[in-house]
Amino acid sequence: MSFSAGMLNNVPCHSCPLRAKGPFKDYADRDIRFLDELKKDHVAFEAGRDIVMAGDTDPPLYTLFSGWAFRYKLLPDGRRQILNFLLPGDPIGFQGHMFEASPHSVQTLTDVEVCSFHRSKIWELFRSHPELAFDLTWLTAREECFVDDNLLTAGRRSALEAVGALLIHLYKRADALGMHRNGGVEFPLTQNHIADALGLSLVHTNKSLRKLSKIGMHEIKNGTLTFMNGRAMEKLAQIFDDPVAARPLL
């Protein structure tokens, strides 16, 4: 395996900048101290790199510290389906730890930093830190929520609705984490990622995006996404509200 993951200076959990971000929960000192024990390293990966491969046995246990990533699956002939997108605070690789092999792959979308944890101590977490264990379950359930929504989108929304719904979903999540950029939010996806998340062809995804921006719904430029008319977009995309996406992490 090539060496492209760089070590960084380890950020202790008790002073993690993510804790200050809006939706994070306040833990007891005891829990935070345990997290620090659990934490092994602070690692960086460049954009476009697979950090977990489907089939890996005992893949590493990470938490996304900064940057974007996504989970995906492949068919034997190469067709790709993106399952959901990962933002700072999201766990990586826990599913693979629960089964004999990871059922999916994880790839970085941007340069990222991840916190790596000692796999062997997960059981201890359940035994002596029930609050953390509960939250781990909560995070797993939350991720399932996102996949459920994406399945509804891919299965039952038209291409135009689907593209709109995905943009809104990602906007809300990035917004809740404060990933702003002059009027909009950071948006590192290519049209190929959008197509593979929605089960559409690249060409049709492009045409749908153009149509949406042409009727003044949104704009994507220089890696930032801005909504000109968010309410109209929600209506077009057949969305009521998505409280889970807006309040991401405990």
Add this chain to the structure above:
Amino acid sequence: MSFSAGMLNNVPCHSCPLRAKGPFKDYADRDIRFLDELKKDHVAFEAGRDIVMAGDTDPPLYTLFSGWAFRYKLLPDGRRQILNFLLPGDPIGFQGHMFEASPHSVQTLTDVEVCSFHRSKIWELFRSHPELAFDLTWLTAREECFVDDNLLTAGRRSALEAVGALLIHLYKRADALGMHRNGGVEFPLTQNHIADALGLSLVHTNKSLRKLSKIGMHEIKNGTLTFMNGRAMEKLAQIFDDPVAARPLL
């Protein structure tokens, strides 16, 4: 609310017939005793009934004891997407308990019996029965696996592949639970359920099913599904293997 749920004689967990089924785990006496405490009732619902509605706050906590059910979501105009199917041993309503409201509905496919649990004691489960808590997380992760797979199917498989993949998936799960019926397994889905699980139209689903059975892949008759050529079906459906489906519960 109409009264159509019937009370049955309460089956204590320590003598639950599901424990004898292949893939179930052996728990410590202490854990089983706690489960018995946790268990409130044993309830029956008839086929085609919603037992959890999207938006319900604090929905009941169930475990499917016998029969089939499914989780689904609706768009405002009525389009339905089935997320995954529930078989005996599967938990129901835990996601709704984790958020302020249930993000999806659950409907019975057959007459079912469910075990209902005291919601208020879930936290105690995490605090004093880490093994059970871990397994609850495991079950949540396993369900996500199924949804991931279904998303891959709906998004990237052709109609013919998709129908084949769904039939195989359900066959494996029912088989692992011993739900046999003269050469095949119990299969209570209508073509409408298949269509809504795969994001296809009813008509096209029918034509795909007919094509598959016409080329000798399978047969569905009197509520039982039989494969005439399982290996060929797996190849056609672009499936390698699905270890998670075959080994369902712990």
Add this chain to the structure above:
DNA sequence: CGACTTGTTGAGCCCATTCAATGCTAGTGG
């Protein structure tokens, strides 16, 4: 018996796909 659910089949259309070509931007190396 009529009402209803489920499955089946044909006809025609359209949304989304594939194929193909082009422009744009950034990076690389001479």
Add this chain to the structure above:
DNA sequence: CCACTAGCATTGAATGGGCTCAACAAGTCG
């Protein structure tokens, strides 16, 4: 500075998979 490459976005044209509409068969139930 320019030639060359590579990745991404864009657009048109033609095809087709899956859609809607419509009608009908068969079984079940009150």
